[in-house]
Amino acid sequence: MNSQEHTDVINAKEKTLRQQFDQSAAVRSVIKQFYIYVVLALIVLVLSVVKLDQVSLFGRGSFLSPDSLINLLRSSVPILTLSAPFTLLMISGYIDLSVGSAMSLSAVVFAWLILNGFSFLPTLGLTLILGIVLGSFNGLLVMKLRITPVIATLVTLNLFKGIALLIVPNNLSAIKGSAQQPMPAWINDYGRQEVFLGLPWAFWIGVLMIIVLIIVQRRTLLGKYAAAIGGNRTAAELSGINAVKYVWVLYIVLGLCAALAGMARASYMSLGDPLSGDGMETNCIIAVLLGGTSFSGGEGSVAKTIIGALIIVCVTVGLLTVIPAYWQTVAKGTVLIVAVVLNHLLVREKVKA
Amino acid sequence: MENKLERKPAVSTKLSDESFITFFMIGVLIVLFVLACFVVPNFYRTQNMINLVTNNWFYIVLGIGVSFLLITGNFDMSVGGNIALTAVLSVYFCQAATGSPNDLANGLGLPYPVAIGLALLCAMSVGALNAFFIARLKVPSIIVTLGTMMLARGTAQVVTEGAQRNTSLPDVFGMLGSMGIPGTTIKLAVLVMLALVIIALIVEKRTVFGRRIYLIGANPKAARLSGISVERYLTALYILSALLAGIAGILLASEFRSGMSGQATGYEFDALVISLLGGVSIAGGFGSVGGMFVGALILAVVKSSATGLLLSPNWQFTLKGIVTFIAIIAQRYALDKRRG
Numbered sequence: 001m002n003s004q005e006h007t008d009v010i011n012a013k014e015k016t017l018r019q020q021f022d023q024s025a026a027v028r029s030v031i032k033q034f035y036i037y038v039v040l041a042l043i044v045l046v047l048s049v050v051k052l053d054q055v056s057l058f059g060r061g062s063f064l065s066p067d068s069l070i071n072l073l074r075s076s077v078p079i080l081t082l083s084a085p086f087t088l089l090m091i092s093g094y095i096d097l098s099v100g101s102a103m104s105l106s107a108v109v110f111a112w113l114i115l116n117g118f119s120f121l122p123t124l125g126l127t128l129i130l131g132i133v134l135g136s137f138n139g140l141l142v143m144k145l146r147i148t149p150v151i152a153t154l155v156t157l158n159l160f161k162g163i164a165l166l167i168v169p170n171n172l173s174a175i176k177g178s179a180q181q182p183m184p185a186w187i188n189d190y191g192r193q194e195v196f197l198g199l200p201w202a203f204w205i206g207v208l209m210i211i212v213l214i215i216v217q218r219r220t221l222l223g224k225y226a227a228a229i230g231g232n233r234t235a236a237e238l239s240g241i242n243a244v245k246y247v248w249v250l251y252i253v254l255g256l257c258a259a260l261a262g263m264a265r266a267s268y269m270s271l272g273d274p275l276s277g278d279g280m281e282t283n284c285i286i287a288v289l290l291g292g293t294s295f296s297g298g299e300g301s302v303a304k305t306i307i308g309a310l311i312i313v314c315v316t317v318g319l320l321t322v323i324p325a326y327w328q329t330v331a332k333g334t335v336l337i338v339a340v341v342l343n344h345l346l347v348r349e350k351v352k353a
Numbered sequence: 354m355e356n357k358l359e360r361k362p363a364v365s366t367k368l369s370d371e372s373f374i375t376f377f378m379i380g381v382l383i384v385l386f387v388l389a390c391f392v393v394p395n396f397y398r399t400q401n402m403i404n405l406v407t408n409n410w411f412y413i414v415l416g417i418g419v420s421f422l423l424i425t426g427n428f429d430m431s432v433g434g435n436i437a438l439t440a441v442l443s444v445y446f447c448q449a450a451t452g453s454p455n456d457l458a459n460g461l462g463l464p465y466p467v468a469i470g471l472a473l474l475c476a477m478s479v480g481a482l483n484a485f486f487i488a489r490l491k492v493p494s495i496i497v498t499l500g501t502m503m504l505a506r507g508t509a510q511v512v513t514e515g516a517q518r519n520t521s522l523p524d525v526f527g528m529l530g531s532m533g534i535p536g537t538t539i540k541l542a543v544l545v546m547l548a549l550v551i552i553a554l555i556v557e558k559r560t561v562f563g564r565r566i567y568l569i570g571a572n573p574k575a576a577r578l579s580g581i582s583v584e585r586y587l588t589a590l591y592i593l594s595a596l597l598a599g600i601a602g603i604l605l606a607s608e609f610r611s612g613m614s615g616q617a618t619g620y621e622f623d624a625l626v627i628s629l630l631g632g633v634s635i636a637g638g639f640g641s642v643g644g645m646f647v648g649a650l651i652l653a654v655v656k657s658s659a660t661g662l663l664l665s666p667n668w669q670f671t672l673k674g675i676v677t678f679i680a681i682i683a684q685r686y687a688l689d690k691r692r693g
Contacts, residue, residue, distance in 0.1 A: 095495070147681055148635045150428065150495045151625075155677045158622060162670025170665055282499055295493050326515030326614075330507025336500035337486075344490050 032292060032346045036307045039290075043314045070198045074268070076313040077191070078103060078261035079283050080306065081206040084213040085254040086284040087305040088223070092247050093230035093297025094142065097153040099258050099284060101160035102134045103277030106262025108164045111175040111272025114187050124190075127259050134160060135255020139248035157281070164274035175272035183270055191267030202264035209257060210306055217302045222246060230297025282336060286312055289339040294347045308339075370688060374632035375644040377687050378680075382647055385654050393661035400538070405653040407538055410546040411436070411601045411617070413649045415624035416631075417553045418594025420645045423628050425570045425587060426637040427494040431483060432598040432624055434505030435476050436617035439602030441509040441518065443472040444612030449521040457513065458520045465525045473599040479505050480595025484588035502621065510614040519611035530608030542604040549597070553642045566590070571638025626673055627652050630680045652676070 082099050089096055106127050113123040134156075141152040168175055177183030191202040217223035228236040229243045237243050258277075265276045290308030293300025312335070319331050368376075390397040415432045422429050446468035448460020463471070479501050486497040512518070533540040557563040569576045569583055577583050606612050630648030633640025655676055659668050 097495075141678070145682060147678075151629065151635055151681075154622065154625065155674045158670045159674030162667065162672075162674060165667035166665075166671060168667075170667075282503070285496060285499070289496070295496065324514070326510045326513075327507070329503050329510055333500050333503030333505075333507050336496075336503065340486065340490075340492050340496060340500065344492065 028346075035342075035346070036290060036292065036304055036311070040307050040311050040314070043311060043318065047314060047318050066198070072313060072317060073199060073203060074192075076309065077200075077202045077206050077264045077268075078277070078280065079287065079309045079313060081202075081209055081257050081261045081264065082254070082280060083284050083287040083305045083309040084210045084302050085250065085257045087288050087291065087293055087300055087302045088213060088217060088226055089247075089250045089254055090288050090293050090295075091217070091230050091297055091300040092226040092250060093233065094149045094247055094250070095153065096138055096251060096254055097150065097281045098134075098138060098156040098160055099254060100277035100280030101157045101164065102131065102255055102258035103262040103265065103280055104274050105134065105160045105164040105167075106131055106259040107266035107276050108167050108175055108262075108272035108274050110263045110266045111183070111187070112167055115175060115177065115181060115183055120186065120189070124263070127263055128256060131255045131257070131259025131262075132252055133255070134258065135252040136248070138255065139251035142251065143244045143248050161274065161278075168272070168274050174274065176270070187267055187270050189267070191264045191269075200264075200268075202260070202267065205260060206264070209260065210302070213253075214302045222249065226250065227298055227300075230299075232298075279332075282332065283309075283312055286332075286336050286339045289336075289343040292343065292347055295343070299347075370691070371632065371639065371641045371644065373691060374684055374688065375641060375647060377684065378630065378632060378644060378647045378651065381680075381683075382651050382654065385651060389654055389658040389661075393658045396658065396661060401657070403538060405650060405657060407540065407543045409649055409653045410540075410543045411605065412620065412623050412627055412652070413646060414546050414549055414597050414601045415594075415620060416627045416645045416649060417549060417642055418590070418597045419621075419624040420628040420631070420633045420640055420642055421553075421557075421566055421590050422494075422594055423625075423633045423635055424566050424638060424640050425590065426573070426635060427487060427587065427590075428498055428625070428635075429483065429591065429594045430495065430498040430621045430625075431479060431501040431505055432594060433617045433620040433622075434502040434507075434509070435479055435595050435598035436602035436605065436620060437509040437614055438479065438505040439472040439476045439599040440606035440616050441512050441612035441614060442475055443468050443603050443606050444518045444522065444526075445512050446471055447522060447526055448518060449523070451521050453521075455520075457516065457518050460518070460521065465523060469603055472603060473596060476505075476595045476599030476602065477592050480592040481588070483595070484591040487591065488584040488587040506614065506618075509612075509616075513612060513614040515614060517611050517613040517615075519609075522610060527607055527610045529604055530606075530610070540608070542601075542608065545600065545604065549600075550642060550646055557642050562586075567638045569638075573637075623652065623673070626677050629677055632684050648680075651680075 082103070086096065086099060109130055110123060110127045113126060118126070138153055138156055141147050141156070142149045145152075189201070191200050193200055195201055196204060217226070225236065225241050225246045228239075228241060229247060233243055261280075262277065266272045269276070287305050287308035288300070289295075290311055291301060291304035291306075293305065315335060316328075319328065323331065395401060415436075419429050419432060444460070446461045446463045447465055448458070448462065450459055450462040453459060461468075482504075483494070483498055483501050486492045487494045529541060531540075533543075557566075565576065565581050565586060568579070569581065569586055573583055602616070605616060627648040628640065628645045630651050631640065631644030631646065632648070633645060652673070655672055656669060659672055660666075
């Protein structure tokens with residue numbers, strides 16, 4: 001009887017404790033799930049209230065007007081296209097710092113091919129093949145030759161950028177049309193020409209890639225395997241997952257998307273700039289960290305990375321309106337450190353609980 | 354597996370694997386050098402050989418800190434930004450407060466030694482920030498140092514408004530950069546570099562601190578269990594690396610009598626490349642400052658011959674990339690052969 005009462009008391013205590021624990025864990029997981037949407041909403045709110053007339057990008061109206069939203073989305077095509085596959089790679093515990101250079105090289109090659117008289121389909125095909133080759137080269141170095149991902153892709157960052165710089169003639173800063181050899185007007189078809197809702201092909205193809213990759217992450221074996229490899233590669237391999245093959249595929253997908261992003265940029269600007277992708281790797285890292293993907297892999301979400309990418313685009317545009325250009329680097333560094341801290345607070349705490 | 358274990362003692366040379374790689378890379382250096390002498394005009398001249406060292410002193414200074422950190426398994430990408438930060442700040446602190454309408458001509462007017470000290474402190478605080486995130490919060494070093502690189506360079510850009518500061522400087526500012534051995538092209542900076550390399554070699558081979566760095570790199574868990582405070586070692590190394598970058602920044606600013614926000618762009622990559630060429634392994638616990646020095650000379654020979662062959666400067670990126678990959682793969686192959 002006595003002991004029965006005792007047990008009841010203990011059970012009740014345990015129950016309340018567990019409830020409290022569940023509550024705090026639940027609160028935390030709710031914060032973790034939704035904070036990024038709140039942040040994006042807040043930034044959009046601030047931007048739409050603050051006067052942005054003085055900026056040329058918004059010359060046609062306020063932040064929420066269709067024109068400026070279209071402009072915003074159009075300029076964010078590269079980061080949107082790249083951050084989705086970048087997330088999958090980081091979930092699997094690997095990294096590719098060469099995305100920006102792969103994008104620049106694709107942009108340069110795309111513009112060079114068009115300038116030298118290739119028609120649309122061959123140009124498209126060759127640039128995409130280039131992206132696949134660049135991605136598989138990274139995969140080869142990291143997965144087959146087992147060079148540390150950071151080192152291998154840092155070196156390819158410089159290698160790809162170097163090749164892009166070599167393709168551009170010495171006296172020019174980019175591949176562009178001249179009086180003797182004008183750039184055909186259809187170079188704009190992919191990245192500038194409006195096809196639907198005022199947005200170009202590049203945007204819709206980017207959206208398509210994002211949707212496909214969200215489905216890949218949530219519903220396919222590749223997504224599950226990526227998380228398993230990131231969580232514990234040895235365990236994943238012991239349970240029969242071919243880590244080399246799957247991560248290699250992810251590197252190739254990222255290379256392909258880098259080619260798409262490069263084409264979008266080159267087509268939008270009508271020139272192939274060998275520095276157009278500079279700093280894209282940091283943008284991707286910030287987007288991924290804001291989206292709550294853990295540094296060491298194992299968990300993460302492509303959809304949230306996209307929200308993170310939109311935050312970066314909004315912040316960049318917002319910052320341009322209020323601060324001089326030479327504040328940009330320090331601002332971007334601060335955003336990266338803030339993203340690291342947020343990620344640490346939200347992701348790590350959850351793992352501990 | 355068993356075979357390998359049995360064979361290992363059979364290779365009973367007294368040479369350690371690290372010295373083996375260093376000698377291997379010295380061999381590569383000699384081969385490259387002889388090759389360059391045949392192919393590149395005027396490469397064999399003594400002055401050119403001296404230039405190979407004297408034109409690259411800053412990479413070697415940075416390489417010391419970066420190699421030590423690589424041995425512990427960590428990156429430091431903030432060194433290039435740190436050079437720009439200290440260069441700009443040392444100028445800004447030292448510029449006279451003239452009150453002229455041009456912002457870039459107005460400084461704080463501090464005495465030069467104070468200006469140097471403060472600039473070095475700022476550099477070290479960047480190192481401390483790195484250490485806080487990496488050692489305490491366990492954030493991957495590459496992500497943190499990419500962020501602090503932008504913070505450091507960004508601050509330099511803010512102070513110089515994206516350009517440079519070079520006016521109303523006292524005469525004493527240019528002294529450090531213009532001093533040197535009379536009659537030669539050897540500057541004070543080169544002597545500082547040589548002194549730092551010798552100190553680093555002694556620390557690495559002969560002190561407890563140096564040997565523990567290897568233990569931390571080879572097995573951080575074992576290091577922690579054996580009572581080494583890994584956090585404290587990493588903090589010390591990050592601050593040291595930032596301090597070395599700061600010294601390079603001050604010497605460079607003094608040499609040019611100017612603080613440029615674009616100073617040392619991409620030097621972090623070169624520092625990493627020379628460490629890798631010298632056989633330092635990110636897998637941890639392997640490498641040496643001596644090897645890094647040889648790596649720096651290899652990179653210098655490659656760059657110098659590219660210039661001598663009149664290749665466009667744009668070749669540098671590609672060459673660096675190719676050379677690094679070949680070196681990493683060749684070193685691994687040589688080590689595997691040696692271990693059987």
